Amino acid sequence: MTPISTFHYLVVAAALFILGVIGVLTRRNVVIVLMSIELILNAVNLNLVAFSRLWGLHGQVFAIFVITDAAAEAAVGLGILIAFFRNKETVNVDEVDLMKW
Amino acid sequence: MEPVATTFFFYMLSGLAVLGGVLVITRKNPVHSALALILTLLALAGLYLMLYAPFVAGVQIILYAGGIMVLFLFVIMLVNIERSQKEEQFNQQWLVGILAAVALGALFIGAFVKGRKMFPQHLLPMPEQSNTQQVAVLLYGNYMFSFEIASLLLLVAIIGAVVMAKKRI
Numbered sequence: 001m002t003p004i005s006t007f008h009y010l011v012v013a014a015a016l017f018i019l020g021v022i023g024v025l026t027r028r029n030v031v032i033v034l035m036s037i038e039l040i041l042n043a044v045n046l047n048l049v050a051f052s053r054l055w056g057l058h059g060q061v062f063a064i065f066v067i068t069d070a071a072a073e074a075a076v077g078l079g080i081l082i083a084f085f086r087n088k089e090t091v092n093v094d095e096v097d098l099m100k101w
Numbered sequence: 102m103e104p105v106a107t108t109f110f111f112y113m114l115s116g117l118a119v120l121g122g123v124l125v126i127t128r129k130n131p132v133h134s135a136l137a138l139i140l141t142l143l144a145l146a147g148l149y150l151m152l153y154a155p156f157v158a159g160v161q162i163i164l165y166a167g168g169i170m171v172l173f174l175f176v177i178m179l180v181n182i183e184r185s186q187k188e189e190q191f192n193q194q195w196l197v198g199i200l201a202a203v204a205l206g207a208l209f210i211g212a213f214v215k216g217r218k219m220f221p222q223h224l225l226p227m228p229e230q231s232n233t234q235q236v237a238v239l240l241y242g243n244y245m246f247s248f249e250i251a252s253l254l255l256l257v258a259i260i261g262a263v264v265m266a267k268k269r270i
Contacts, residue, residue, distance in 0.1 A: 004111045006220055007213070009148070012115040014209045016122050016141070018202055023126035025198025026191050031131045031177055035138050038169070039122055042145055045161075049154045054220070057232060061239050063157050067164055068251045072258035074169045078176045079265030085180045086268070092185065094192050 009050035016043035028092045030084070034077050041070045110151060118144040129186055131177045135170055142166045156233040 016039055023036025045063045052059025085091060121141030128134045142165045149158035192198075240248060 004107055004151075007217060008111065008115075009152070010213065012118060012148070014206070014213070015119050018206045018209070019119070019122035019126055021205060022199060022202045025201060026195040027126060028188070028190060028192045029131060029185055031173065031180070032126070032134050035125055035131075035134055035173065038138060038165075039125060039141065042142065042165075045157075046145060046148060049149050049152050049157055052154065053152050057235050057239055058243075060154050060157050060232075060236050061244055063154075064160060064236075064240065065244075065247060065251055067157075067160055068255065071164065071169055072254050074172055075258045075262040076265070078172060079262035081176060082179060082266045089181070090185070091180050091182070092188070 006050050006054055009046060013043040013046040013050070016040075016046070028094060030081050030091050030093055030096075033093060034074065034081070037073070037077075038070060041066055041073075107151065110147070114144045114147040114151070117141075118148070129190055131182055132174065135173050135177065138173075139166050139170050142170070153232065155231050156236050 020036045020039035020043060023039065024033055027033055027036065045066050048059040048063045048066065050059075052063075081091065084096065088095060118141050121137045121139075121144065124137035125134045125141065128137065142161060146158040146161040146166070149155075149161060
């Protein structure tokens, strides 16, 4: 068997990224859309850590910053979701059309 | 020390990660999706350990699987999921969405096939001890300013979440 190289990790990260993109573009439930965004961020994190095996530890530091961003994004996104649910009694993205004309 | 059975663990962990990702985007019940996402996050933590990043693996488990997913589960309990489970799960432009994702996948495959030679073949030598200390030196040395900005970002996120979720300020 071929030894595991950086390339293998990149393929796994690309697969997770595509799954996240499909989730964001096709699901109607806002909670699952937010979870798909977490999948995308995790794919990027796997890329960063895999490259840090090649070019030094900067990738790991960036992965930590990305995790911080994911926490902030989840908190604000779920807060918006609660405010939206209080007004409209639904969690479907296609009913978020207040600013559409 | 030479690691053992790297190939087997790599394929097992990445298989679990991709399986969890598929379950996240296909389940009807958001709670099941959240549990599948926890599976993905734990498998990714294992992959980080295989890449000699123990600190990132620990942060992944504590902060992602422990913190963010609990937040998600709390919000799922707050909103009413019974009604949305009976409704249509995929929106009308799902075909266009899948086509766009397939195009993106083709782009990735093209870039990987064409650019495979650009990756250096050698890896860095395996670290003798854990590299958490060097990560800390970078985090508090080179990236000091970014670290402070990140703390400011978290403060803004806390205030934003409270303002959004509270009924009356």
